[in-house]
Amino acid sequence: MARKKSKWLVFISHSSEDTWVARQIAREIDNRGATPFLDEADVDVGAEFEEDIRDFIDKADELLVLFTPWALERPYVWIEIGAAWQRRIPIVVVLHGLSAKEFQVHPNAPVFLKKRDIIRLNEVDKYLKQLSSRTRPRKKNNE
Amino acid sequence: MSETTIATAAVTREPKRRAYDVFLSYSSASQPWVRKFSDALTASGITSWFDAHDILPGERWRDQIERALRQSRVLIMVLTPESIQRPWTFFELGAALADGKRIVPVLSEDVDPADIPALVSQFQFVRERTPEAAAKRVAEAILRETEAGT
Numbered sequence: 001m002a003r004k005k006s007k008w009l010v011f012i013s014h015s016s017e018d019t020w021v022a023r024q025i026a027r028e029i030d031n032r033g034a035t036p037f038l039d040e041a042d043v044d045v046g047a048e049f050e051e052d053i054r055d056f057i058d059k060a061d062e063l064l065v066l067f068t069p070w071a072l073e074r075p076y077v078w079i080e081i082g083a084a085w086q087r088r089i090p091i092v093v094v095l096h097g098l099s100a101k102e103f104q105v106h107p108n109a110p111v112f113l114k115k116r117d118i119i120r121l122n123e124v125d126k127y128l129k130q131l132s133s134r135t136r137p138r139k140k141n142n143e
Numbered sequence: 144m145s146e147t148t149i150a151t152a153a154v155t156r157e158p159k160r161r162a163y164d165v166f167l168s169y170s171s172a173s174q175p176w177v178r179k180f181s182d183a184l185t186a187s188g189i190t191s192w193f194d195a196h197d198i199l200p201g202e203r204w205r206d207q208i209e210r211a212l213r214q215s216r217v218l219i220m221v222l223t224p225e226s227i228q229r230p231w232t233f234f235e236l237g238a239a240l241a242d243g244k245r246i247v248p249v250l251s252e253d254v255d256p257a258d259i260p261a262l263v264s265q266f267q268f269v270r271e272r273t274p275e276a277a278a279k280r281v282a283e284a285i286l287r288e289t290e291a292g293t
Binding site for chain 2 (some may be wrong): 053055058072073075076078079080081082083084085086087108110111112
Protein backbone atom coordinates (compact mmCIF):
# COMPACT_ATOMS: atom_id res chain seq x y z
CA MET A 1 0.00 0.00 0.00
CA ALA A 2 1.48 3.36 -0.99
CA ARG A 3 2.28 5.92 1.69
CA LYS A 4 0.78 9.29 1.13
CA LYS A 5 2.71 12.49 1.72
CA SER A 6 4.43 11.55 4.97
CA LYS A 7 8.23 11.55 4.98
CA TRP A 8 10.35 8.44 4.60
CA LEU A 9 10.97 7.20 8.14
CA VAL A 10 14.36 5.69 8.94
CA PHE A 11 14.55 3.86 12.26
CA ILE A 12 18.08 3.93 13.68
CA SER A 13 18.94 1.03 15.94
CA HIS A 14 22.05 1.47 18.04
CA SER A 15 23.66 0.85 21.40
CA SER A 16 23.57 3.66 23.96
CA GLU A 17 27.40 3.64 23.78
CA ASP A 18 27.10 4.88 20.19
CA THR A 19 24.52 7.61 20.69
CA TRP A 20 26.75 10.44 19.53
CA VAL A 21 27.60 8.69 16.26
CA ALA A 22 23.95 7.70 15.76
CA ARG A 23 22.91 11.33 16.21
CA GLN A 24 25.31 12.44 13.48
CA ILE A 25 23.80 9.87 11.13
CA ALA A 26 20.32 11.00 12.16
CA ARG A 27 21.19 14.60 11.33
CA GLU A 28 22.46 13.61 7.91
CA ILE A 29 19.34 11.55 7.25
CA ASP A 30 17.24 14.56 8.17
CA ASN A 31 19.29 16.69 5.75
CA ARG A 32 18.43 14.21 2.99
CA GLY A 33 14.70 14.78 3.43
CA ALA A 34 13.88 11.68 5.47
CA THR A 35 12.76 11.48 9.08
CA PRO A 36 15.22 9.75 11.42
CA PHE A 37 14.01 7.98 14.52
CA LEU A 38 16.59 7.23 17.19
CA ASP A 39 15.36 4.43 19.43
CA GLU A 40 16.97 5.27 22.76
CA ALA A 41 16.77 9.00 22.26
CA ASP A 42 13.08 8.93 21.43
CA VAL A 43 11.68 6.02 23.42
CA ASP A 44 11.59 5.58 27.17
CA VAL A 45 13.12 2.19 27.79
CA GLY A 46 10.92 0.25 30.17
CA ALA A 47 7.52 -1.28 30.38
CA GLU A 48 6.19 0.80 27.49
CA PHE A 49 9.04 -0.12 25.20
CA GLU A 50 7.14 -2.92 23.50
CA GLU A 51 4.21 -0.74 22.58
CA ASP A 52 6.45 2.10 21.46
CA ILE A 53 8.75 -0.12 19.47
CA ARG A 54 5.81 -1.78 17.76
CA ASP A 55 4.27 1.56 16.98
CA PHE A 56 7.44 3.00 15.49
CA ILE A 57 8.56 -0.11 13.71
CA ASP A 58 5.11 -0.28 12.14
CA LYS A 59 5.68 3.13 10.63
CA ALA A 60 9.35 2.80 9.68
CA ASP A 61 10.20 2.54 6.00
CA GLU A 62 13.64 1.15 6.66
CA LEU A 63 15.92 0.16 9.49
CA LEU A 64 19.50 1.35 9.83
CA VAL A 65 21.49 -0.66 12.37
CA LEU A 66 24.67 0.86 13.73
CA PHE A 67 26.58 -2.32 14.54
CA THR A 68 29.56 -2.14 16.87
CA PRO A 69 31.11 -4.99 18.88
CA TRP A 70 28.99 -4.02 21.87
CA ALA A 71 25.80 -3.46 19.86
CA LEU A 72 26.00 -7.11 18.80
CA GLU A 73 25.29 -8.02 22.42
CA ARG A 74 22.40 -5.64 22.89
CA PRO A 75 18.97 -7.36 23.01
CA TYR A 76 17.01 -4.33 21.79
CA VAL A 77 19.04 -4.14 18.59
CA TRP A 78 18.09 -7.75 17.83
CA ILE A 79 14.46 -7.14 18.69
CA GLU A 80 14.42 -4.28 16.21
CA ILE A 81 16.11 -6.34 13.51
CA GLY A 82 13.59 -9.12 14.08
CA ALA A 83 10.69 -6.72 13.80
CA ALA A 84 12.07 -5.20 10.59
CA TRP A 85 12.69 -8.67 9.15
CA GLN A 86 9.12 -9.68 9.91
CA ARG A 87 7.85 -6.55 8.16
CA ARG A 88 10.21 -7.13 5.22
CA ILE A 89 11.42 -3.52 5.23
CA PRO A 90 14.98 -2.78 4.05
CA ILE A 91 17.68 -3.32 6.69
CA VAL A 92 20.97 -1.50 6.26
CA VAL A 93 23.88 -2.35 8.54
CA VAL A 94 26.53 0.27 9.25
CA LEU A 95 29.63 -1.23 10.82
CA HIS A 96 31.85 0.64 13.25
CA GLY A 97 34.69 -1.07 15.09
CA LEU A 98 34.52 -4.28 13.09
CA SER A 99 35.11 -5.10 9.45
CA ALA A 100 32.59 -6.56 7.03
CA LYS A 101 34.52 -9.83 7.11
CA GLU A 102 34.57 -9.94 10.88
CA PHE A 103 30.85 -9.25 10.91
CA GLN A 104 29.97 -11.87 8.32
CA VAL A 105 31.88 -14.66 10.05
CA HIS A 106 30.46 -13.71 13.43
CA PRO A 107 28.28 -16.60 14.66
CA ASN A 108 25.44 -14.21 15.34
CA ALA A 109 25.49 -12.26 12.10
CA PRO A 110 22.07 -12.42 10.43
CA VAL A 111 22.48 -14.55 7.30
CA PHE A 112 19.55 -12.95 5.50
CA LEU A 113 21.36 -9.62 5.16
CA LYS A 114 22.60 -8.90 1.68
CA LYS A 115 26.28 -8.01 1.28
CA ARG A 116 25.44 -4.76 -0.45
CA ASP A 117 23.43 -3.68 2.60
CA ILE A 118 26.41 -4.03 4.92
CA ILE A 119 28.61 -0.95 4.84
CA ARG A 120 31.35 0.58 6.94
CA LEU A 121 30.80 3.84 8.78
CA ASN A 122 33.27 5.51 6.43
CA GLU A 123 30.99 4.60 3.53
CA VAL A 124 27.85 6.07 5.05
CA ASP A 125 27.84 8.88 2.45
CA LYS A 126 27.05 6.26 -0.20
CA TYR A 127 24.02 5.18 1.77
CA LEU A 128 22.93 8.79 2.27
CA LYS A 129 23.19 9.43 -1.44
CA GLN A 130 20.97 6.45 -2.16
CA LEU A 131 18.59 7.61 0.54
CA SER A 132 18.27 11.01 -1.17
CA SER A 133 17.21 9.31 -4.36
CA ARG A 134 14.57 7.34 -2.44
CA THR A 135 13.15 10.32 -0.60
CA ARG A 136 13.15 13.01 -3.29
CA PRO A 137 10.26 12.81 -5.71
CA ARG A 138 11.34 13.15 -9.33
CA LYS A 139 10.08 16.29 -11.03
CA LYS A 140 9.15 14.47 -14.22
CA ASN A 141 6.71 12.23 -12.38
CA ASN A 142 5.10 15.12 -10.55
CA GLU A 143 4.04 17.07 -13.55
CA MET B 144 29.43 -20.65 20.55
CA SER B 145 25.67 -20.79 20.76
CA GLU B 146 24.12 -22.73 17.95
CA THR B 147 20.66 -21.73 16.91
CA THR B 148 18.20 -24.52 17.37
CA ILE B 149 14.53 -24.08 16.93
CA ALA B 150 11.52 -26.30 16.72
CA THR B 151 8.01 -25.49 15.74
CA ALA B 152 4.81 -27.32 16.41
CA ALA B 153 1.75 -27.47 14.19
CA VAL B 154 -1.75 -27.72 15.52
CA THR B 155 -3.84 -30.25 13.67
CA ARG B 156 -6.99 -28.21 14.12
CA GLU B 157 -5.45 -24.97 12.86
CA PRO B 158 -8.41 -22.79 12.01
CA LYS B 159 -6.61 -20.01 10.18
CA ARG B 160 -4.03 -19.62 7.50
CA ARG B 161 -0.93 -20.26 9.61
CA ALA B 162 0.89 -23.48 8.86
CA TYR B 163 2.11 -23.83 12.44
CA ASP B 164 0.54 -22.94 15.69
CA VAL B 165 3.68 -22.81 17.78
CA PHE B 166 7.20 -21.68 17.13
CA LEU B 167 9.61 -22.90 19.76
CA SER B 168 12.68 -20.82 20.44
CA TYR B 169 15.48 -22.34 22.48
CA SER B 170 19.23 -22.74 22.70
CA SER B 171 20.93 -25.97 21.71
CA ALA B 172 22.01 -26.65 25.30
CA SER B 173 18.41 -27.32 26.26
CA GLN B 174 17.56 -29.61 23.34
CA PRO B 175 16.94 -32.73 25.50
CA TRP B 176 14.44 -30.78 27.60
CA VAL B 177 12.79 -29.32 24.50
CA ARG B 178 12.53 -32.73 22.86
CA LYS B 179 10.49 -33.97 25.81
CA PHE B 180 8.47 -30.77 25.79
CA SER B 181 7.75 -31.13 22.08
CA ASP B 182 6.78 -34.80 22.48
CA ALA B 183 4.42 -33.86 25.27
CA LEU B 184 2.82 -31.19 23.08
CA THR B 185 2.21 -33.87 20.48
CA ALA B 186 0.65 -36.08 23.11
CA SER B 187 -1.65 -33.22 24.02
CA GLY B 188 -2.97 -33.02 20.48
CA ILE B 189 -0.47 -30.60 19.03
CA THR B 190 1.70 -31.85 16.19
CA SER B 191 5.31 -30.84 16.58
CA TRP B 192 7.72 -29.87 13.87
CA PHE B 193 11.11 -30.53 15.35
CA ASP B 194 14.19 -29.26 13.54
CA ALA B 195 16.37 -32.22 14.54
CA HIS B 196 13.92 -34.54 12.73
CA ASP B 197 12.37 -32.40 10.06
CA ILE B 198 15.19 -30.47 8.42
CA LEU B 199 16.52 -32.82 5.78
CA PRO B 200 20.21 -33.11 4.89
CA GLY B 201 21.13 -30.45 2.37
CA GLU B 202 18.20 -28.18 3.19
CA ARG B 203 18.90 -24.59 4.09
CA TRP B 204 18.18 -24.86 7.78
CA ARG B 205 18.00 -21.12 8.40
CA ASP B 206 15.46 -20.74 5.56
CA GLN B 207 13.35 -23.50 7.07
CA ILE B 208 13.47 -21.90 10.48
CA GLU B 209 12.62 -18.45 9.14
CA ARG B 210 9.70 -19.84 7.16
CA ALA B 211 8.41 -21.60 10.26
CA LEU B 212 8.74 -18.42 12.29
CA ARG B 213 6.61 -16.50 9.81
CA GLN B 214 4.05 -19.27 9.60
CA SER B 215 3.36 -19.69 13.30
CA ARG B 216 0.99 -17.75 15.47
CA VAL B 217 2.46 -18.35 18.95
CA LEU B 218 6.08 -17.88 20.04
CA ILE B 219 7.20 -20.08 22.89
CA MET B 220 10.48 -18.90 24.37
CA VAL B 221 12.22 -21.59 26.39
CA LEU B 222 14.29 -19.42 28.68
CA THR B 223 17.46 -20.89 30.11
CA PRO B 224 20.67 -19.21 31.28
CA GLU B 225 22.04 -19.86 27.76
CA SER B 226 19.04 -18.70 25.74
CA ILE B 227 18.79 -15.32 27.43
CA GLN B 228 22.34 -14.63 26.21
CA ARG B 229 21.48 -15.61 22.65
CA PRO B 230 20.80 -12.80 20.15
CA TRP B 231 18.44 -14.97 18.09
CA THR B 232 16.14 -15.24 21.09
CA PHE B 233 15.59 -11.51 20.80
CA PHE B 234 15.41 -11.53 17.01
CA GLU B 235 12.58 -14.04 17.26
CA LEU B 236 10.91 -11.94 19.93
CA GLY B 237 11.08 -8.85 17.70
CA ALA B 238 9.60 -10.76 14.79
CA ALA B 239 6.82 -12.06 17.02
CA LEU B 240 6.04 -8.60 18.38
CA ALA B 241 5.88 -7.10 14.90
CA ASP B 242 3.62 -9.94 13.79
CA GLY B 243 1.30 -9.68 16.79
CA LYS B 244 1.97 -13.26 17.83
CA ARG B 245 1.09 -14.47 21.29
CA ILE B 246 4.32 -14.79 23.33
CA VAL B 247 4.68 -17.46 26.01
CA PRO B 248 7.92 -17.59 28.02
CA VAL B 249 8.66 -21.01 29.51
CA LEU B 250 11.25 -20.82 32.27
CA SER B 251 13.61 -23.64 33.09
CA GLU B 252 14.24 -24.39 36.74
CA ASP B 253 17.73 -22.92 36.72
CA VAL B 254 16.64 -19.48 35.53
CA ASP B 255 16.07 -16.81 38.10
CA PRO B 256 13.01 -14.78 37.02
CA ALA B 257 14.97 -11.67 38.06
CA ASP B 258 17.38 -12.37 35.19
CA ILE B 259 14.65 -12.29 32.57
CA PRO B 260 14.90 -9.17 30.40
CA ALA B 261 12.22 -6.61 31.30
CA LEU B 262 10.66 -6.80 27.88
CA VAL B 263 10.02 -10.53 28.27
CA SER B 264 8.98 -10.50 31.91
CA GLN B 265 5.78 -8.60 31.09
CA PHE B 266 4.38 -11.77 29.49
CA GLN B 267 2.86 -14.34 31.80
CA PHE B 268 5.34 -17.18 32.01
CA VAL B 269 5.04 -20.91 32.59
CA ARG B 270 7.35 -22.67 35.01
CA GLU B 271 6.90 -26.30 35.90
CA ARG B 272 9.10 -29.04 37.31
CA THR B 273 9.04 -31.16 34.19
CA PRO B 274 8.85 -30.47 30.44
CA GLU B 275 5.74 -32.64 30.32
CA ALA B 276 3.95 -30.51 32.91
CA ALA B 277 5.01 -27.31 31.14
CA ALA B 278 3.79 -28.66 27.79
CA LYS B 279 0.45 -29.63 29.29
CA ARG B 280 -0.16 -26.08 30.50
CA VAL B 281 0.95 -24.53 27.23
CA ALA B 282 -1.12 -26.96 25.18
CA GLU B 283 -4.21 -26.24 27.25
CA ALA B 284 -3.81 -22.52 26.66
CA ILE B 285 -3.27 -22.97 22.92
CA LEU B 286 -6.19 -25.33 22.50
CA ARG B 287 -8.45 -23.05 24.52
CA GLU B 288 -7.48 -20.12 22.32
CA THR B 289 -7.91 -22.19 19.17
CA GLU B 290 -11.39 -23.21 20.20
CA ALA B 291 -12.28 -19.63 21.09
CA GLY B 292 -11.12 -18.55 17.65
CA THR B 293 -13.18 -21.06 15.73
